Amino acid sequence: MIMGSRGPQLSKLLCFVLLMASDFSVPRVLAVVESCGAEEADACINKKKALSLKIIAIVSILLTSMIGVSLPLVTRSVPALSPQRSLFVIVKSFASGIILATGFMHVLPDSFEMLTSSCLDDNPWHKFPFTGFVAMLSAIVTLMVDSLTTSFYSKKRSPGVVLPESAGAAAGDQEMGAAGGGHSHFHGHGHHHGSKVEVEGSQLLRYRVIAMVLEIGIIVHSVVIGLSLGASNNTCTIKGLVAALCFHQMFEGMGLGGCILQAEYKFIKKAAMAFFFSVTTPFGIALGIGLSSTYRDDSPRALITVGLLNACSAGLLIYMALVDLLAADFMGPKLQGNIRLQIKSYAAVLLGAGGMSLMAKWA
Template sequence: MVHILPAAFEALRSPCLVGGPWKRFPFAGLVAMLAAVATLIVDTVATGYFHRTNAKRAAAVTDEPAHDDPESAPDGHHGHAHGMSMLASPDNGDELVRHRVISQVLELGVVVHSLIIGMSLGASDFPSTVRPLVPALTFHQLFEGIGLGGCIVQAKFRLKSVVAMGLLFSLTTPAGIGVGIAISSVYDESSPTALVVQGLLEAAAAGILVYMALVDILAEDFSKPRVQSRARLQLALNVSLLLGAGLMSLLAVWA
C-alpha cells in the first residue's frame, strides 16, 4: 500500500504518457481492485473444489463399516472410532488445502513484485540511486521471505515443492536484475510502453498482496481460537503487526 500501489499510480499518471486514457481514469486502482477480486475468486473456487473432493472421499470411506461383519466390532466401538477418524480427516485436509492455496497465490504476487523491482534496480544507471536501494530491497525481500516461508511451512508441501518455491522466490529478483542490466542500454524507463507495463504490473501485484495479507493471512491468524482466548497473545500479535507495518513503510523512503 505504501510503496507498490503509489508507484503504480505514479507510473500511469506520468507526464511522459502523452495522449491515451491513462490520465483520465485511475487505471492503477481499477487493476488493483480487479486483481484482488480475481484472487478472491481463485481462492474460493480452489478451496471449495478441494473441500467438496475431501468431503466425498470421507463420505465414501465412512460408509465402509456398514458392510463389515458386526462381530468384528463388538459393542460398536471399532466402527465408532473408525467413523470419527474419517470425520476428523476432512477438516485437517481442508485446512491443509487452504494453506497450500494461500502460499501459492501469495508466491505469485511476491514473484511479480520481485521481478519488477529487480528489473528497475538492474536498469538504473546512477550509483547514487542504486546504493540506497540495495540495503532497502535486501530488508524488503527478507521480510517478504519470512512471511512466504511461514505460509509454505504451514502448507506442508513435499520437499521438491518446497525447494522449487524457495528457489523461485530467491532467484526472481536476481533474474530481474540480470534482465534489467541486459536491457539497460536500450531500456528507457520514461518511455510510454515501459511506464504502462510497469504501472499495470505494480497495480496487479498490489491488489494480490493486499488481499492475501488482510484476508488470508492476518484475518485468519488473528481469528483463531488460540489467539482470541489469550489477551497477551493478542497484544503481542497487534504490536508485532504495527511494528512490521512500520518497518515496511519505512523502506519506502529509499525503495
C-alpha cells in the same frame, strides 16, 4: 497430496489471469503516447560503477532471499518455532505486516506514479485512476481464484480420503471402518476422528492454496522491481535500493516461508517454491542489465507495462495479507482464545508494517 499434478497448471492459470488486464491494455494504448525526453545529465549517472553495484545487489539479494524463505523451513525442528507455538504466530504476524506494507507503501504508490506520469498522454491516463481500478480487479480475481480453487479441490477429494500426513492414527481408524462397512460412514469414535481429520484436511488445503497464490503475487512484484533496478544507471538510487531490497526480501521471504511450512508440502515442492522466490529478483536485475541499452524506465511503454503489473501485484498482495494471512490468524481459535497473544501479534504486525513503510523513504 491435495494439489496433485494440477498444482503447476493452476499456478500458470492464476498468473495468466492476473496479467490479462495488462496484456490486453498495453498494445492498444501504446500508440497514443510518445517517448519522453532523453536521459538528463546527472552526477549520479555512472554506468561502470552502476554495473558493479548491480552485481553486488544480485549476490546480496539472492543470499538474503534464501535465508528469509528458508528460515521457517529449517527451524521446524526447533520446538519454540514450530507452527503450533505462539512465537511462530508472532513472527508470521510480523512478516504479514511486511507484506501488507509492501502492497500499500511500495507497489501501489509506484503504480500511481507511473500511470500518472507526465510522459503519458493526458487522455486517458490522467483522466481515470487506472491504478486503483486494476488493483481492485486484481483483488477480486484473487478472491475468485482463492475461492474456486478451494471449492474445486474440496469437491474433488473423496469423503474417506485423509489429507494431513500428521493424522496417521486417526486415518488408521477410518480406513478400518471403511473396510468393514464398504463405505465412508463411521459410527461411534470413528465418526469423531473422521470429523476432526476432515477439519484438519480442509485447513491444510487452505494453507496450500494460500502459499501458492502468495508465491505468484510476490514473484510478479519481485521481477518488476529487479528489472527497474537492473535497468537503472543511477548509482545514488541503487545504493539505497540494495539495502532496502535486502531487508524487504528477507522478511517477505519469512512470511512466504511460514505459509509454505504450514502447507506441509513435500521436500521437492518446498525447495522449488523457495528457489523461485529467491532467484526472481536477481533474475529481474540480470534481465534489466541485459536490456539497459534499450530499456528506459521513463519511456511510455515501460511506464504503462510496469505500472499495470504493479497495480495487479498490489491488489493481490493486499488481499492476501489482509484476508488469507492476518484475518485468518486473528479470527482463528488460537488468537481468539488468547488475548495476550493477540496483543503481541498486533504489535508484531505494526512493527513489520512500520519498518517496511519506513523503507519507502529509500525504495
